[in-house]
Amino acid sequence: MTISLDCEILYPDSDGQPMADNTLQFRWIVLIKENLDLLFADQPDVFVAGDLLWYPVEGHPEIRVAPDALVAFGRPKGERGSYKQWEEDNIAPQVVFEILSPGNRSGEMSKKQQFYDDYGVEEYYIYNPDRNNLQGFCRTESGLRAIEEIQNWTSPRLGIRFVLSATILELYRPDGRGFLSFLELEQRAEQANQRAQQERQRAEQERQRAEQERQRAEQADQQAELERQQAEQERQRAELERQRAEQADQRAEQERQRAERLAAQLRALGIDPES
Incomplete structure (x- = not known):
């Protein structure tokens, strides 16, 4: 585990937790993260990461979360040990994804949703591959609110389309090509x-x-x-x-x-x- 030093306050690059609990969850995390990388490969000011700790408040390393995938528009590509928001022009990731596993608890997911609501996430998507269940939240004037009709939903920020078939979630790029x-x-x-x-x-x-x-x-x-x-x-x-x-x-x-x-x-x- 690498540890960075910022004004004598430690902001660990790892929370000691595994990226995924099982192969299915890991496969979906990689699928989404890598396809988002491909989608924005030609845009130098779009940063995509997977399982990266996000610290939204300087001086408070205890306030952190590691989305399974995140997208930050207006931030350059490049390597990072963590996403320290005050070093990123105070730009919060606009879109985050969470892939559920049997080990996820409802209380834990509620805390994450509140975190994303509190710190400015615009779009939040949760997919449970075991149950083939998709939830989405989009920011309104009153905060993150559930997307009532998620079938065929198109992300305002990403332009990707979500299609739930009988057995699996299908994701499509703006040009109609599917995530592979x-x-x-x-x-x-x-x-x-x-x-x-x-x-x-x-x-x-x-x-x-x-x-x-x-x-x-x-x-x-x-x-x-x-x-x-x-x-x-x-x-x-x-x-x-x-x-x-x-x-x-x-x-x-x-x-x-x-x-x-x-x-x-x-x-x-x-x-x-x-x-």
Whole structure:
């Protein structure tokens, strides 16, 4: 146990009590505290803590309580041995949570509720996971008053929504995402990683198919070009053959004309060209 010294008055960092009485209570404390950390991770002036002693009055270390989870708006993040309110611009935690266990007594919880009422808490939530029972209190002009309809209640400060199903409390962030345990977050992250890997594989397959199509199209273009060239060669050969045939026809015509002239000359000389 570490002990801090402030004007010769000791403000212990621990009250010697365990954080939780059982695994179920501990699991809920961690679930709420860590998800609140995630919710306000990008806001440097929101401090979230679990099982941290809160001293509201300087000089009175006996006046203290350790909420299972607390949120203080307007206070920087960082490590603390305890929450000494006079060192925190006299800002009291605005929201606190208590997770009940079978060891909690009604008198003890009444004292805590009075403490939170006396020292400025704006919202106070109590959840009993064994009985799946949720209570909430919100500050009015006359102090903390019970929230009459807690089902689907949205916290004014946190923006989170409380939904009591038949068996369990469900908490939802302002964006609609539910509070998840570390295991669930890891499973979601692994599933997301697998989906991303599958998408990468599908994208690579599509790229390969596109490349194959491109290559086939290129081959088809090359084949078409080859066939065009062959057709052009055939046309040129046909044209050449036509020209040769035409030349042969011309030569034959010339030979015929020479033969006719020769025959005419012979007949003029009285010679029968047919004899």
